[in-house]
Amino acid sequence: MxxxxxxxxxxxxxxxxTCLGLSLLMAVVLAMIGIYNGLVSDALNIVKAPQAELWVVEHGTQGPFAEASKIPGDTRDAVARLHGVSEAGSITYKTVEAKFAGDTLRLYVIGYQLGRPGGPQTVVEGRNIQRSHFEMVADRKSGLTPGDYIRLGRDNFKVVGLVEDTMNSAGDPAIFITLADAQTLQSQLAPPALRVQIARGAGLLESENAVAAVIARLDANADAQSVAQTVRQWKHLSAMTQAEQEELLIQSVVDRARRQIGLFLGILLTVSAVVIALIIYTMTxxxxxxxxxxxxxxxxxxxxxGLIVQQSVALGAVGWFFGLGIILLVKDYFPRRVLLEPHNAAALAGIILVVCVVASxxxxxxxxxxxxxxxxxx
Amino acid sequence: MADDKRNVIVDIKGVSKHFGTGDARVDALRDVDLKVHAGEVIALLGPSGSGKTTLLNVIGCILEPNQGQVQLDGEMVYDNRWLRSDLRKLRLDKIGFVFQFHNLLPFLDAKDNIALVLQLAKKSKAEAQARAIELLDYLEVGHRKDAMPAQLSGGEAQRVAIARALANSPRIILADEPTAALDSKRAGIVMDLLRKLAAEQDACIIAVTHDEKIYDRFDRLFHLRDGQLDHDQIN
Structure with missing residues (x-):
């Protein structure tokens, strides 16, 4: 019996x-895990998107994500000629704000060379960019749809395709445009600022031709570290392998947010343990x-x-199950991506099980x- | 004399129990002797704080005395050989409890309140259910077997509680104010029932009571005063 x-x-x-109350708490815990995963995933997606194996950036910087980087546009040709490099492409990154349908959109603009590494990998709706000017592929989270027009700088761009899960570490949806358009956008200043710059004699052409980084794909048998070492011999350039770039991003760009969320998650789990312990104690x-x-x-x-521990575990299990259901239902309404993997839910189930047994x-x-x-x- | 010895179920000699020490010391039981025979129904009487419940707890294997011997159904308990789990097993096998407020588990129906005791004693589920129904029928509350305790009247609940106390055919039934929550008619019925059970099951019943209306239902009345059994009145 x-x-x-x-x-x-x-x-x-x-x-x-009681389970409902606990499940709301579980939903918050799962949301935090999902937001944390989303943050890391978004940050890494933008680095992984070009499917590069080598990042060439300005010497002394950790660009183009952790720090600003500016290198001459013709760097690509030099990199492409290196032994072991199969293809290379110039790329720029810039965050802009643009008006669309009465709203202000924050967009992460990625400029790339058509036919070279750096462009969108999988267009889920519409098509890839085919014209060298004024076409864009946007992340679905931007709210743009194929056929929409949006003004960036002084030009109107037509949305021709959509990608998914391409955002920067701040959660701004990415848009892809051609490198030429991106460089124009980068140098398009407001007329008064432009006049001041001309008056000072600044070389506009040089600035227009600059890129943030050159990305390279390597031959199958090439060693990324040795190619990077070759690039570093040019004193004005730095080079990082893909793994180093990802590590850098995790350690510098998202590390503080990651630790913040991790700490909050720890507090939430502690609160859950205390709440479960109090509920079980009161029931007893x-x-x-x-x-x-x-x-x-x-x-x-x-x-x-058995009477006490079984009820405690049942409370945790039902709370976890409902909590998972709630978060799966509402996760798409979060402004930032909530990414829940099955192993996250399973790990939380394990933690809750332990918490319930200890709390009882x-x-x-x-x-x-x-x-x-x-x-x-x- | 030999017969008399064989039939003694509760045999207490020189039992003392105190709580606290120094000025705060309270002597709950002082040098108590008591023998109860099979089939006997006895009452423990006395004012509040006289030691009735303490004596019931000592006989019920839940409170170890400071001095004296306690022999239950031929087994000497509290002699340092008994573990807490042994005393629990002794309670399960040989002692039935009837409480003032029935103390049925509110989340089990009448039948399962009884079956639980049998299952704790390792009876199979089917066996426990059958015996529970048999006991409820015997106590004339078989038609309420599926009722939850909250749905039972006071008299019905007390009968179910008695059925639970009888489930493992105990030799000793300890009753704490078994009729306090009942009107005089039902109190009489419950006491008659307990007398009948004691005779049929060759068990003894020790009840703590203040209910003068049922004094005539006991074989012997024991008065406790300041921890001492000072009167043994035979009805």
Whole structure:
């Protein structure tokens, strides 16, 4: 006879209400895990998107994501000629704000050379850029759809295709345009600022021709580190392998946000443990007379421990299940990507299981201290 | 004399129990001797704090005395050989409890409240259910077997509680104010029932009571005063 099940069934409404409260807490925990994953994934997606194996950037910088980098546009030709490099492309990155349908969109503009590395890999709707000017492929999160026109700088761009899950570490959706358009956009200043720059004699052409980085793909048998070492011999350039670039991004760009969310997650799990412990303790305290009766009629300790621990685990399991259901239903309404992997949910289930067993310890301790004599007398 | 010895179920000699030390020391039981025979129904009477419940707890294997011997159904308990789990097993096998407020588990129906005790004693589920129904029928509450305790009247709940106390055919039934929550008619019925059970099952019943209306239902009345059994009145 399972006493835990019978007790839950007897107080089903109250149990479900408690589970609902706990499930909301679980949903918040899962949301934090999802936001954390989304943050890391978004940051890495933008680095992984060009499918590069080597990043060539300005000497002394850790660009183009962790720091600004500016190198001459003809660097690509020099890199492409290196032994071991199969193809190379120039690329620029810039965050802009643009008006669209009455809203202001923050967009992460990626400029790339058509037919060279750096462009969108998988267009999920519409097509890739085919014309050398004024076409763009946008991330679906931007809210743009194929056929839309949006003004960037002084030019109107037509959205020809959509990609998914391409955002920078701040969550701004990416748009892809040609390198030429991106360089024009980069150098398009407001007329008064332009006049000041001309008056100072600044070389516009030089600035227009600059790129943030050159990315390269290597031959199958080429060693990325040795190619990077070759590039570093040019004193004005730095080079990083793809793995180094990803590591750099995780360590510098998203590290603080990652630790912040990680700490918050820890606090949430602690709060969950305390809440579960208090619920179980309260449930146990309400049953002290019944526990005393059970002891008096000869129930062994394991029956009483089972009653408490099983209810605690059931509470955690139902809370986790509902919490997962809630977050799966609402995750697409979050402004930032909530990325939940099956192993995250499984890991949380494991943690909750441990938390429930540990949290029930308080209730078990109270129950084991109950004197069977308490059942006798009023 | 030999017969008399064989039939003694509860045999207590020189039992003392105190709580606290120094000025705060309270002597709950002082040098208590008590013998109860099979089939006997006895009452423990006395004012509040006289030691009735303490004596019930000592006999019920839930409170170890400071001094004296306690022999239950031929077994000497509290002699340092008994573990807590042994005492629990002894309670399960040989002692039935009837409480003032029935103390049925609210989340089990009448039948399962009884079956639980049998299953704790390692009876199979089917066996436990059959015995529970048999006991409920015997106590004339078989038609309420599926009712939850909250749905039972006071008299019905007390009968179910008695059925639970009888489930493992105990030799000793300890009753704490078994009729306090009942009107005089139902109190009489419950006491008659307990007397009948004691006779049929060759068990003894020790009840703590203040209910004067049922004094005539006991074979012997024991008065406790300041922890001492000072009167043994035979009805």
């Amino acid at each position: 399972n006493l835990a099940y019978r007790d839950v069934r007897h107080n089903l409404f109250r149990f479900l209400l 305290m309400e049953k002290l007379k019944q526990i005393a009766t059970l002891k008096l009629i000869g129930a062994p300790d394991r029956v009483i421990i 310890g308080l209730g078990v301790r109270a129950a084991l201290k109950v004197d069977p004599a308490e059942a006798i007398g009023g």
